């Protein structure tokens with residue numbers, strides 16, 4: 001059926017706007033081979049700034065959520081409620097821009113994972129990643145991680161994909177394995193392939209340690225899009241989106257890209273205040289500027 005520029009078909013029926021979940025699918029599967037870049041956001045303010053700059057997708061970092069919401073390290077402190085509530089606030093700041101949110105281990109057994117998927121879906125999340133670490137998880141770039149066995153991992157991903165089907169959701173399921181550190185590349189690949197067979201849409205090899213490993217994982221996953229977690233100064237060498245795309249990656253997330261500069265800027269200003277009694281704040285940062293940044297004009 002032909003469609004005019006207002007999204008009205010020849011028969012006059014309005015075409016529903018593309019959901020952000022479908023938008024995310026298009027950006028991953030049908031973006032002329034262009035890699036999708038998602039900056040990590042850790043609160044409403046950083047999300048607003050990323051939206052202001054014009055990113056077409058955001059990533060809610062679990063590490064940043066733990067740090068900003070709980071003041072804790074990424075060591076399994078965050079519960080489903082912490083993460084879901086945070087994700088809902090961020091995804092509702094802009095109904096056009098998809099949000100990929102960290103869902104850690106899924107927060108329990110298969111029933112709980114089904115609940116997590118439904119809760120993220122209802123909160124407006126477009127994609128989530130579920131990993132194979134034990135419940136008391138650690139940041140993927142720290143030593144000493146432990147993973148569950150492959151069958152248990154499959155039951156996590158199967159539960160996620162069945163839940164998606166049951167509720168009629170298009171949420172993108174990203175299977176993350178942390179097994180590279182504990183069990184090596186071949187075992188990690190086996191897990192990602194098994195996860196795809198259980199319904200995962202995207203593969204995420206956590207903590208890859210070289211460009212060569214990056215190229216290899218994209219090759220062996222063949223038609224399954226692969227996500228690169230660009231945690232700078234962790235286990236993975238720093239790559240630009242262009243370099244990652246050349247290796248075959250389809251998504252690149254930059255988890256610390258807002259929280260790291262915030263740390264240094266805040267610290268420097270606070271030290272200045274302590275030492276000199278002056279904050280040195282930019283004159284253009286008026287209350288109006290703050291409120292404008294967080295959507296005053298939309299209200």
Ligand SMILES: C[C@](O)(C(=O)O)[C@H](CC(=O)O)C(=O)O
Nearest residue numbers: 061062063074139140231255
């Ligand atoms: C991607 C990640 O899950 C996140 O929470 O942003 C973290 C980042 C980090 O803690 O370094 C991870 O890689 O485990």
